[in-house]
Amino acid sequence: MTTEHRQAAPPAKGGAAPRPTTDPSAASRSALQDPKEQRRAERRSRRYRWDIKYSPYAFISPFFLFFAAFGLFPLLYTGWAALHSSSMLTPNDMEWVGFDNFTRLWDDEFFWTALRNTFTIGIISTVPQLLMALGLAHLLNYKLRGSMFYRVAILTPYATSIAAATLVFAMLYGRDYGVINWGLELIGIDRIDWQAGTWSSQFAVATIVIWRWTGYNTLIYLAAMQAVPNDLYESAALDGASRWKQFIHITLPALRPTILFTVVVSTIGATQLFGEPLLFAGDPSGGTQHQYQTLGLYMYEMGWINRHLGRAAAIAWTMFLLLIVIGLIYWVVTRIIGRSTGEED
Incomplete structure (x- = not known):
């Protein structure tokens, strides 16, 4: 019998058409009942959980790996070398001396000279630098024609190489043919x-630092000034305050954390100052009488010129401890400023 002569299936009760036998959800359930599909689904779920849990650590791991290799390990090794007597020529031959390298610094007049020079x-580079940066930022904070050009130009010294800038200043301060003496x-x-x-010599080195870092600090101050609400300046102007009074009573208090x-x-x-005084005259001794030798230069001279690895490491750790003290002072002053601001509010 052909398909044309086949009788149609009787309709369901109620006159409704029969439902299709194909159910997608049923097919998916049947696929999941397969042991292989279940194992694949479990592996995908496990990989997803691992991705959510461990991916952030993988993204930040390069920083910690580089810090451990080039930051933490040199710091620990330098501290270990500071407790030994060792030569740069034979760094593996170490003799334990304890804190002798640190105690010798108390009687070392060259160390105290370098500390005083630093x-x-x-002082003579930081104070004028920050004052000039504050004034320039205050000028750039006003609407000037071509302000973007001035902002880029003022950052140009920071992008200049330390070696190139120092060599140019060394020629400017030349005794016989320098432009400044002329x-x-x-x-x-x-x-x-x-x-x-x-x-x-210290003034000459300080001018190199001032020239290179003033623009950098200017942009930091400018960014902080632009965060001050304009309503404060408008209210002060309505009360008759001049721009100088607005700067003293509005801008400076708002910039205290940034300053x-x-x-x-x-x-x-300034504590780590090294490149400018070294290239100023090309002498790690900082002049014939060590008149501009900094702690960085003295550490370099002790390690690479005199070959005393242990004593150079002790100087490096002394500089590190000084930086810790500076950080603690910063923390204390920040707490004091925060409390005073809270009391005022």
């Missing part, structure tokens, strides 16, 4: 041997 150069002679002042004098941050960062940078 402090004075840090300008001094035009106004009747005798030539100055900038590298020979204590204050002259403290730049002071601490500049102090840390």
Whole structure:
């Protein structure tokens, strides 16, 4: 019998058409009942849980790996070397001396000279640098034509190489053919041997630091100033306050945390000052009388010139402890400022 002569199936009760026998959910349930599919689903679920749980650690692991290799390990090894007497020529031959390398620094006049030079150069470079940065940021905070050009231009010294900038300043401060001495002679002042004098050499090194880092701090202050609400300035202007009074009573109080941050960062940078004084005259001794030798230069001279690895490591850890003290001072001052601000509010 052909399909044309087959009788149609009787309709279901109630006259409704019969439901299709194909059910997607039933098919999926039957597929899941397969042991292989169940194992695959479990593996996919397990991989998903592992991805959610461990992927963030994998993303941040490169930082910790590089920090452990190039930060933590050198720090620990330097601390271990500081407790031994060792030569740079034979670094594996170490003799335990305990804290002798640290106690010898108390009687080392060159260490105290380097510490004093680091402090004075840090003062005469940090204070003018931050004051100039604060003034420039205040000017750039107003609407100026071509302000973006000035912001990019003021950051150019920071992008300049330390070696290139220092060599240019070394030529400017040259005794016989320097442009600065030539300008001094035009106004009747005798030539100055900038590298020979204590204050002259430290002033010259400080000007390199000022020139290179003023623009960087200017942009930090400018970003903080732009976060101050304009309503405060408008209210002060309506009350008759001049721009100077607005700067004193509105801008400076709002910038206190930022100013403290730049002071601490500049102090840390001054403690680690190395490239500018080294390239200024190419002498790790910092002049014939160590007049501008910093702690970084003294550590370099002790390690690479005198070959005393243990003593150089002790100087490095002393600098590290100084930075910790600076950090603690920053923390205490921050707490004091926070409490005073809370009391005012």
